[in-house]
Amino acid sequence: MPDDERRKPEPESGVTRRDFMKISAVGVAAPVVLGSVMDAAAEDVPIQGPGKVSITLQVNGKKLSAQLEPRVTLLDALRDNFDLTGAKRVCDRGECGACTVLMDDKLVYACSVLAIDAQGRDIKTIESMAEGDALSPVMQAFVAHDAQQCGFCTPGFIVATTSFLQKHPTPTPDEMRRGLSGNFCRCGTYDGIRAVALAHAGGKQS
Amino acid sequence: MSQYEWPDHATQPLIGKRISRLDGPVKSSGRAKYTYDYNPDGLLAGKIARCPYAHARIKGIDTSAAEKMPGVKAVEVIQKPGTEIFWAGDEIVGVAAVDEGTAEDAVRAIKVEYDVLPHFVSDAEPPKNLAPDTGPISQDDLGDMEDNQVPDDQVIAILQKQGISFTPSEKWIKAMEGEGTDPKVIAALRAAKVLPPSENKSPYKRTATTKQGDPDKAFASAAATQEGVYGIPCIVHCCLETHGSASEWSGNDLTVHISTQNLSGIAAQMAAPLNTPAAGIRVLQQNIGGGFGSKFAADRWDVVAARLSKSAGGKPVKMMLSREEEFEVAGMRPSGFARVKIAADKSGKLVAWQSNSWNTGGMGGGGTPPLPYIFDVPNQRKQHTAIATNQGSARAWRAPNHPQAAVITMCPFEDLAAKLNMDPAAMLRANMDILGPRAKVYAEELDIAEQLMGWKQNWHPRGDKTAGPVKRGLGLSIHTWGGRGHNSDQDLSINPDGSVDLKVGSQDLGTGTRTIIAIVIADTIGIPLEMVTVHIGDNRYPPSGGSGGSTTVGGVSSAARRAAVDARDQLLAKVAPALNAKPEELEVVNGVVRVKADQSRSLSWNDACAKIGAVPLTTRGKNPDKSKPPDLTNSGVGGVEMADVSVDVETGIVRVNKMVAVQDCGYIIDLKTAESQVKGALIMGISYALYEEKVLDPVTGRVLNPNLEFYRIAGLNDIGELVVHMMTGKGYDERGVIGLGEPPVVSPGAAISNAVANAIGVRVPFLPLTPDRVLDALEKGGRA
Numbered sequence: 001m002p003d004d005e006r007r008k009p010e011p012e013s014g015v016t017r018r019d020f021m022k023i024s025a026v027g028v029a030a031p032v033v034l035g036s037v038m039d040a041a042a043e044d045v046p047i048q049g050p051g052k053v054s055i056t057l058q059v060n061g062k063k064l065s066a067q068l069e070p071r072v073t074l075l076d077a078l079r080d081n082f083d084l085t086g087a088k089r090v091c092d093r094g095e096c097g098a099c100t101v102l103m104d105d106k107l108v109y110a111c112s113v114l115a116i117d118a119q120g121r122d123i124k125t126i127e128s129m130a131e132g133d134a135l136s137p138v139m140q141a142f143v144a145h146d147a148q149q150c151g152f153c154t155p156g157f158i159v160a161t162t163s164f165l166q167k168h169p170t171p172t173p174d175e176m177r178r179g180l181s182g183n184f185c186r187c188g189t190y191d192g193i194r195a196v197a198l199a200h201a202g203g204k205q206s
Numbered sequence: 207m208s209q210y211e212w213p214d215h216a217t218q219p220l221i222g223k224r225i226s227r228l229d230g231p232v233k234s235s236g237r238a239k240y241t242y243d244y245n246p247d248g249l250l251a252g253k254i255a256r257c258p259y260a261h262a263r264i265k266g267i268d269t270s271a272a273e274k275m276p277g278v279k280a281v282e283v284i285q286k287p288g289t290e291i292f293w294a295g296d297e298i299v300g301v302a303a304v305d306e307g308t309a310e311d312a313v314r315a316i317k318v319e320y321d322v323l324p325h326f327v328s329d330a331e332p333p334k335n336l337a338p339d340t341g342p343i344s345q346d347d348l349g350d351m352e353d354n355q356v357p358d359d360q361v362i363a364i365l366q367k368q369g370i371s372f373t374p375s376e377k378w379i380k381a382m383e384g385e386g387t388d389p390k391v392i393a394a395l396r397a398a399k400v401l402p403p404s405e406n407k408s409p410y411k412r413t414a415t416t417k418q419g420d421p422d423k424a425f426a427s428a429a430a431t432q433e434g435v436y437g438i439p440c441i442v443h444c445c446l447e448t449h450g451s452a453s454e455w456s457g458n459d460l461t462v463h464i465s466t467q468n469l470s471g472i473a474a475q476m477a478a479p480l481n482t483p484a485a486g487i488r489v490l491q492q493n494i495g496g497g498f499g500s501k502f503a504a505d506r507w508d509v510v511a512a513r514l515s516k517s518a519g520g521k522p523v524k525m526m527l528s529r530e531e532e533f534e535v536a537g538m539r540p541s542g543f544a545r546v547k548i549a550a551d552k553s554g555k556l557v558a559w560q561s562n563s564w565n566t567g568g569m570g571g572g573g574t575p576p577l578p579y580i581f582d583v584p585n586q587r588k589q590h591t592a593i594a595t596n597q598g599s600a601r602a603w604r605a606p607n608h609p610q611a612a613v614i615t616m617c618p619f620e621d622l623a624a625k626l627n628m629d630p631a632a633m634l635r636a637n638m639d640i641l642g643p644r645a646k647v648y649a650e651e652l653d654i655a656e657q658l659m660g661w662k663q664n665w666h667p668r669g670d671k672t673a674g675p676v677k678r679g680l681g682l683s684i685h686t687w688g689g690r691g692h693n694s695d696q697d698l699s700i701n702p703d704g705s706v707d708l709k710v711g712s713q714d715l716g717t718g719t720r721t722i723i724a725i726v727i728a729d730t731i732g733i734p735l736e737m738v739t740v741h742i743g744d745n746r747y748p749p750s751g752g753s754g755g756s757t758t759v760g761g762v763s764s765a766a767r768r769a770a771v772d773a774r775d776q777l778l779a780k781v782a783p784a785l786n787a788k789p790e791e792l793e794v795v796n797g798v799v800r801v802k803a804d805q806s807r808s809l810s811w812n813d814a815c816a817k818i819g820a821v822p823l824t825t826r827g828k829n830p831d832k833s834k835p836p837d838l839t840n841s842g843v844g845g846v847e848m849a850d851v852s853v854d855v856e857t858g859i860v861r862v863n864k865m866v867a868v869q870d871c872g873y874i875i876d877l878k879t880a881e882s883q884v885k886g887a888l889i890m891g892i893s894y895a896l897y898e899e900k901v902l903d904p905v906t907g908r909v910l911n912p913n914l915e916f917y918r919i920a921g922l923n924d925i926g927e928l929v930v931h932m933m934t935g936k937g938y939d940e941r942g943v944i945g946l947g948e949p950p951v952v953s954p955g956a957a958i959s960n961a962v963a964n965a966i967g968v969r970v971p972f973l974p975l976t977p978d979r980v981l982d983a984l985e986k987g988g989r990a
Contacts, residue, residue, distance in 0.1 A: 069307055076306070085243035086236025088495070090446045091529050095914040098446060126236030135231055143230035146882045149716030151233030152446040152495030158234055177923040184914060186446050186496050187716050188886030190922040 048116060055115050059084065060128035074118045075099045075110035078125060086126035086155040090184075097183030100156040101125045107163050107182070126155035129162060138162045141199060147192030153185040157193060170201040208771050210834050212873050213729070215939060219796075220725045220735060222934070224878035227721045228740070229714065233493070240493045241465040242526050244452045250279050250518055252511045252525030253309035255299040255316040256534075257291045260325035260596040260907020264289050268317040269299055275315060277308040280517035284510055290323070292569045293597050294908045295534030297506050302514035302523045325596040325907040326409050329541045329566040331435070332591045338414045341404020342371040345378075347413070348395075350574035352387070353607075354588060356416045362394040364414060369399035411571075412591040419585030424558035428549030431558075432622040436614050437543030438955060438973040440566065441898040442533055443603060444919055447495020449505060449536045450526030453512035457520075460512055461488045464504070465526075467497040468752030470711040470745055475504035480512055489745040497715050498890075499602030500537035502752050533912030537601030538900055540572020541565045542610025543972075546618045548578075554626055554633035556619075556640065559583040563614065564591040567600030575607040579615035580686055582640045596907050602754055604890070605687055605948035609955050613973060616683040616956035621969055624668040630682055630960065631656060631665070641684075644844035648684055651846040651868040651933060655682070658866045658929050659848040669967025675856040677967075678863070681960025682848045685952035689871065689945030691760020691839030692751025694829045698727065698769035699822040700777055704815040706731065707739040708769065712750040712762055714742060717947060718879030719758055723766045725875055730770035731777075732794030733811060748826070756945025760839030761829045763875050763943045768834050769827025776825065780817045781809060840942040845869040847888070847953035849961040850926070855984055858977030860962055862892050862926040865954065870933035872944035877932065884930045884950040891954020893920035897974050 049070035056065040057074075059082065066081040075092075078084040078101070087110050090098035094112040101110045102124040129136045135143070138161055148154040157180075164179040165171070171179060176197045185193075215222035232238045257264075264287045273281050280302040285291065291298075299316050303309035343364060351361050374395055383392060425431060451464035460482060466472055469491055477484035494501070511525035527536055544563035550556050559578045566572060571592045578586070623630040631652060638645045656662060661680060670677035696710040708727055714720045724738040741747060751761055778789040778799070785792065785808070787801045794800075800808035829839065850864040865888045874880050897918040901910040911917040955973050962980070963969045968987030970979050 071307060079243070080245065080305070083245050085239065085245065088240075088446065089242065090448075091914040093529075093913060093915070096446070130235040130237075135235055139231070139234040142234040143226050146227065146230070146878050148227075148230060148233050149882060149886055150446070150494060150496045151229070151238050151716060152240065154233050155236035158236075181921045181923045184446070184919055184921060186444050186498075186890070186919065188889030188920075189882070190889060190920075190925050191885045191928050192882065193922060 053116070055119060057115065057118055057123055058121065059123045060125060068115055070114065070116045072115045073111050074101070074113040074115045074123070077115035078110060084125050084127050088152055088156065090152070097160060098153050098156040100159045100183065102159065102163060107160055126159055129158065136162065138165065138196065141196040142192070145192040145195040145199065147189050147196050149187030149189055153183060157183045157185065161193065161196060165197065165200050171197055173198070208775050208834070210768055210771050210838065211836050212767070212838060212942065218729045220729045222874050222877055225721065225725055225735070225876045227718050227879055228724055229720055238493045240447055240495050241451060241463050241491060242447050242495065244463045244524060246522050248521050249452070250302040250304060250514070250521050250523045251306040251309040252300060252302050252514055252523045253306070253313045254284070254297050254507060254510065254525070255301070255313045255318060256531070257294060257296045257298055257320065259291065259320055259322050260294045260327060261323040262291045262320040263323060264291065264298065265319040265321055267299060271315040271317070272301060272312040275308065275312050277304040278312045279303060279521065280514040282510055282513050282517060284506065293534070295531060295598060297510065300510040300514055302518050327595045327597055327902040327904060327907045329439070329543070329564070329593050329595060331543065331545070332410045332412070332564050332593060336410050336412045336591065339404065339406060339411045340368055341406060342369040342401040344403070345372045345374070346571065346573060350590070353576040354416070354574060355418070355582065355586070357418050358388045358391050360416050361391050365394040365398040369401040370395070371401060371403040373400055409594045410591050411594070413589055415587060415589045417587050421558045421560055421585040421587045424585035425547065425549050428557050429552035430622060430625045431547060431549040432618050432625055433547045434618055434621060434969065434971060435543065435545050436617045436971055438541060438610050438613050438894070440541045440900040441539045441603070441894050442900050442917060443496070443498045443500040443537055443601070444914070444917070445496030445498060445500060448527040448529060448532045449501060449507070450524070451508040451511055452522050452524035453508070453515045454522035455516050455520035458482060459486045459488070461490065462508070462512065463490050464508060465494050466491055466501050467494070467713060467715060467754055468502045469713045469743060470749035471502070471752055472504050473745055476509060476512065479509045491713060491743045494713060494715055497753065498604050499606065499754055502602070502754060529914065530912040533900070533909050533917065535598040537599065538568070539603035540567035540600040540607070540610070542575045542607065542614060544577065544614045546614060548618045548622050550622055550626060550633070552626070554623065554628050554636035556581055556583045556637055558585040560587045561614065562589050564593055565610065566593040566595045568597045569594050570599040572600040573607050575611035575614060577611055577614060579608070579611035580641055580684060581615065581637060582642060597902060604887070604951045608685060608687065608948070608952040609894070612683050612685055612952050612956040613959060617959050617969065620681065620960040620963060627667060629665055631661060634682070634684070643842060644686055647844040647870055647933065648846060651844065651870070654931055655846045655848050655866050655868045658868070658931060659850065659864070661848060664850070666964070668964055670965050675854050677853050677855055677965040678851070679853070679961045679963070679965025680848060680850050681957045681962070681964055682846065683953035683956035683960065685845050685847070685949055687756060687843055687949035687952070688841040689756035689760065689843055689948070690841035691764050691829050691943060691945070692757035694750040694761040694765040695748035696750070696762070696765045696769050696827045697748050697824060698773050698827060699824045700773050700815060700818060701822045702815055702818045702820065704737070704812040705739065706733065706737055707741060708766065709741045709747040710750050710762060710765070711745050711747040712742045712758065713753055715753050717753070717758065717883060718876055719753070719762060721879060722759055722875040723762050726763050726766040727770045730767055731774045733797045737797065756947040756949065759875065759945050760943040764829035764838035765827040767827070767838055768829070768831055769825045772825040772827070773823060776823055777814065777818065780823070781814045784817060785809065838942050840872050840944050843870050843872070843944055843949050845949050845953060847950070847957045849954065849957040851958060851961040851965055853962055853965045853980060855966055858980035860896055860975050860980060862896070862924070862958060864927040864929065865892065866929045867950050868931045868933065869946070869950050870938050871946040872941040873939050874932060874934055875943065880932055880946055881930045883946045884932070885928050887950035888928050888954055889920055889925050891951050892925055892958065895955045895958040895973055895975060896920070896924070897976070899974055
């Protein structure tokens with residue numbers, strides 16, 4: 001956004017969930033007071049925002065920078081500022097897994113991480129997982145087992161499944177049920193996703 | 207004369223096989239773009255200030271603070287002071303700003319004053335002493351009577367006595383005639399007085415009682431009678447992609463990216479409220495993140511986005527609903543409850559049915575479940591009460607009112623079987639002669655389902671008598687749906703360079719629309735699948751129907767077949783001289799054009815297409831098209847589903863071990879995506895059977911669980927084993943293509959509820975079968 005469009009910082013009249021996340025993430029122990037943010041008593045924590053600040057993220061091996069308000073989530077930064085739209089915004093509160101990405105090789109819900117907190121971390125999104133036009137083995141298996149319908153949950157599910165199968169290359173059905181329970185699908189593709197994981201356990205991709 | 211009929215599956219490389227969906231790679235790599243992903247330079251974020259009260263009148267609106275905020279580009283009052291608001295979350299003021307955070311801040315800065323009015327959100331059983339509504343009947347009421355097997359003489363009496371509140375169009379009357387409505391009913395409709403809708407201020411609207419046969423006598427002489435209350439609450443579609451769109455103007459032309467099941471129908475809906483010609487509205491959508499019946503309309507927020515864009519100088523404005531907004535205003539499935547009395551003779555044959563049903567679908571009603579579902583019980587007495595509640599309106603939800611009807615019918619049916627100490631599968635067989643036109647299908651499917659479930663070995667009389675807290679049980683249900691293909695126009699081109707492409711203003715909801723069109727074209731012409739490109743998602747392509755009611759596959763496949771037969775035949779006519787043969791002596795196999803009797807005389811596909819000339823060979827395929835018989839689609843399917851569940855009687859937790867679905871859908875194009883549809887329906891069914899309920903707060907009238915944490919949907923760990931069997935072969939394939947989206951989602955609620963009753967020995971009367979309801983039923987049944 002051009003600078004002249006930047007919103008002037010101004011006191012809020014209420015605290016929403018998003019604001020709360022912003023506030024609690026900026027000063028770790030900062031008490032919330034209507035309309036303002038107080039410093040944490042003991043720690044010397046720099047105050048950021050509420051106006052835009054410069055944020056640099058390491059995403060898919062590239063440094064990406066933008067001027068963002070501290071309340072902006074990692075998900076919204078990826079989607080709105082860097083046009084990495086594979087991660088989807090579905091519940092926007094850490095319930096559905098559609099925005100799953102890797103942060104330092106750990107699965108996170110990008111809607112529940114602030115962009116400002118993701119600085120200095122190694123972020124990998126679905127966009128980094130296909131090599132050019134060649135699908136990753138897990139992606140190929142999703143196609144072969146028809147583990148997708150509308151496809152809106154699919155990128156999150158593929159990030160989660162890829163990471164799960166790296167950690168559990170031969171999952172038992174029970175490990176799989178638990179390991180892949182962090183993502184929702186509404187079309188009902190779980191049977192195909194189970195088949196992807198079981199084929200992997202059996203040494204077959206499809 | 208060209209041969210349009212569907213070819214035998216055995217002769218086709220692709221049709222009827224398990225073919226992977228063509229858009230699988232783009233979706234799985236995260237590159238598929240949805241409306242929500244539309245992200246052009248200069249995009250403005252749209253947000254809406256919504257009414258926090260379930261019933262109120264707007265007193266005043268002050269947008270001045272919002273308008274002054276830096277970054278706010280447009281503010282649009284949607285409903286003016288003085289307007290009565292009927293549900294929480296209704297749209298009051300729209301805002302467009304440079305980013306979402308700014309738009310949200312602006313919404314918070316808008317001050318709206320309300321006179322709060324009393325609201326009503328209960329769909330508990332209506333009072334017993336309500337008088338039937340005697341006002342004129344609406345078009346919906348008439349459709350409901352049709353669905354509910356109301357005898358013609360009673361429909362005529364109601365039309366004569368109460369009049370109608372609408373003016374029936376000639377087109378609609380013709381459609382009714384086409385569906386076989388009795389001429390006497392049509393005559394009564396034409397003669398009916400048109401009256402203003404009744405000013406009924408009560409939330410309850412009760413129909414007159416309708417009667418068939420002699421229910422009192424039949425109940426009196428029945429061998430067994432079951433009475434009970436059954437039902438399902440309102441549930442929400444929960445499309446993972448929320449509703450919304452992005453609009454931008456260039457002069458007087460509008461481009462709309464929208465998440466829709468009805469791509470070709472959007473421009474006409476937006477034209478009037480925007481006062482702009484539909485011809486100037488371009489509608490685009492490559493992918494949609496779920497619809498399930500809730501995305502046919504250009505919604506008010508879509509129109510508001512277009513207005514905001516205009517105010518902001520034409521800049522693109524994207525307005526996607528938040529999850530919470532989605533729960534309040536973007537549709538739900540109506541509830542369905544009934545006090546039922548059902549009776550059978552000692553052979554298990556149903557002799558009498560009585561139901562006092564009720565439901566709510568918000569202020570606008572939700573239609574009436576067709577009762578009794580499927581069974582044409584000879585003696586019936588029925589009455590329905592629609593309850594108007596202050597919540598966002600109902601929208602079509604996969605097989606509208608069928609899942610409710612299945613629960614209200616198949617659960618008492620199974621309870622009656624238990625009273626007769628009969629296996630419900632045996633009791634279903636005893637009633638085959640009242641199962642209507644699909645009776646033979648149900649009989650065949652029931653045999654197969656029994657085998658796949660191991661029903662005969664594993665079914666036990668009511669109440670698992672084994673030791674331990676976990677009880678196991680089996681249940682079944684049946685369902686039906688229409689599914690005739692909708693209207694579809696398509697343009698097919700074979701290009702001089704050999705490429706083949708088809709354009710249609712349709713949409714792919716994840717059902718595989720793109721894929722089945724490509725399969726039909728490839729096999730019909732005789733070329734590999736990779737050579738076909740299917741373009742959808744643009745209203746500049748020929749129009750095609752909305753994807754609802756399981757009408758898409760029949761419509762698009764039939765039109766594609768006709769377009770491809772014509773294109774192939776025209777190509778062969780152009781190529782024939784070069785091969786020194788008549789066109790009818792040629793065939794195309796795997797892209798090679800050759801003489802059937804002498805395969806050495808052949809042309810490669812590219813050489814053959816070079817004969818087309820300078821411009822592409824184009825054909826227009828249509829459905830329906832009486833000039834190009836036969837009819838390639840059909841209506842009417844039946845399905846049988848069975849559930850195997852375990853219930854922990856100490857915790858009340860229900861787990862589905864296995865579901866079996868046996869389903870017909872006529873001539874199958876892609877077996878893989880067909881099976882996926884059925885599996886998906888089973889999963890959605892497990893979800894609404896066990897978890898889903900839109901909970902309204904009686905005090906505030908607001909949704910208490912507008913998120914995916916407290917509105918639970920099934921996850922991968924909740925679904926058990928799924929077994930799907932598609933009915934194919936003789937008796938099925940020759941019927942033509944029939945839709946599949948709705949039917950398999952109808953039965954799971956009833957089948958799972960029946961399995962739970964079979965396991966624990968008592969009926970849990972209402973879905974979802976949550977632990978509290980299970981424990982409550984056990985306690986009331988003396989089994990806690």
